[in-house]
Amino acid sequence: MALTGSLDIGRLELRPNSVERSFNREPFGFDHNLSQLDMFELGSLASLADKQYGPGHESDFFLASSATAPDERFRAVKSVNLSLTDAFCSLNKHSIRILLKRPEDHDPRFRKLRDDLMEQILDRSPELRNDRILRLESAIFITSAATLTPFHFDPSAVFFCQIMGKKTYHLYSPTTLTEPELEQFYFRGMVDIAQVELTKRDPKEEHVFQLSAGTGLHQPQNAPHWVETQGDISVSYSFFFETLTARKTNRIRGFNHYLRMAGAQPQPPGLQPGIDALKAEAMNVWIPCRKTLSYVRSATMGRS
Template identity: 30%
Template sequence: MERGSAAKAARERTAGSMPSKIFNHKKDEFADKFNVLPFAVSHNLGEHPLFELPRLAELATTLWEMAAGKVVVQEGSADFGNRWDEIPNKALSLIKGIREIEQTDAWVLLKSIQEDPEYRECIDQCLTELSELTSVDLKKEITWMDGYIFIASPGAVTPHHIDHESNFLLQIHGDKSINVCDPYDRSVLFEDEIENYYAGDLSAAKFKPASQEKAYVFPMEPGKGVHIPSKGPHWVRNGGHYSVSFSINFCMRQTDVRSRIYQCNHYLRKLSFEPTPPGQSSMKDLLKLMATSRLSGGRASNKFELLRKNLKRLDRASRVFGKVVGRRVAPSTDKGAVSENEGAGRS
């Protein structure tokens, strides 16, 4: 079948074909663990035609034409301990990379899939159901959201990392194993690693000997999924077939607030203070939030601004503060400002 006609046939099969219920769970079932611990979910999008390769190749072309940063193609081979900047991009025809993913040893990420109305409808339905399951009005609490599709060759690896975003990742085709740690376990995720992440080093969270021991391991197959809470360290290995996963990623008000406290703590640590982690002193948290809101320069309009906008101002302010209190700024270990498209957050 020709490329265009295969995609057209897939579109015809998908028109109005969303299942009446996507998640196989009861109201409030996720309320206790949501955004605290990882947990397994069951869904009805396994092998759904909306995620077949010809349709995804068409979606990728549309997204590429909108903005190059909406499509990322990288080498599939990596180690759990790799930094993002150690994984080379892959020069590959986008269509070939997706349609022949079984052989191309590649890893493809499609971002902003909600730009296509069919995927938008799917995401909207997911968010409506997830609001019921989590007992949180997600459409009100979410400050930024993006729908991703991950397409990966057999055996592809996603290195250990954390994301500011929370997500629900649903396996559509193929199998893989997802390892996720408790974001509050400081034996696998150190306080200064979180601070460095929020200061711009997207690979700051290091894989440790205890990580595998402590990980919750989720075997994925079509119909299974996982919730990864904000900052839950995770890493992934694909099984023996190509994999397609659909992920809804979102920032929430509460985690955005904490990110500003972590940024403050990063600069305090550089001045050789031992900063108090967020949540332990409401007075200290408030002072840090007041300091960062004075430096924020207005409301963020996207995720990049949300997480990075304050950094240069905070750096300058911390140097002034250091002079006032007679503290020297420790030599910088920052990896520099990151761009909006660095750190694919591949899951």
């Protein structure tokens, strides 16, 4: 597909009706021009990391080595005992995965990019325009050659863009997860990755995307996946978001978790709208209370 427009503007080339038809239901691919933007050059990213992700911003980046297998526990992957600056310098020497979180908080160019790309999605989706975006963030992934990110799913709708190098993206639709698997994640009210068992997925349900510079994919919320970087350093960018409707569904699943623990067999979201609204509202109250109780308990134990 031909990509047009100024090279200081990030553009997605979305196939007709792809967003309207498949958003948050099934994965789909697209093209983009982000690999032509100077802000994604490796030297520019290293400079951004060195200047903006230093002391005091440790929670804004993540370093890890490659997983040994797709089904390795996400939190069990060996950490990288390097500074962020040294990690950039060691991408050709060691197996390293660098995640720069929320670059829009550190560089206005990335805030504009994130917002422009989100507007392009909203322009294609009456469903999203009639909803409300509660959380919108982006991330940059820089990885050594031949690295592997283990199987997991994310609590957000994701648009993933390959900027440099090649990746093989193994992706399943959200329907491959069971309601109990989802409920065990959402009852905590967290915004984080979640791990499920790869062996329980049907291989026939797998979507395999061969990504290279200028290509990307939509990853629906709760779509489990694992990723391989191929024979060179890779740079990728994603923006991801949560809507009011999605958060309500998350809350319903959280409530259903407690019902299931009590021995009930709750209906999944969408089948009982009136009861769903009551479940979501109950969790809107319970989740903040739960977090407060956890904080008080930790503070109390810390003083004992």
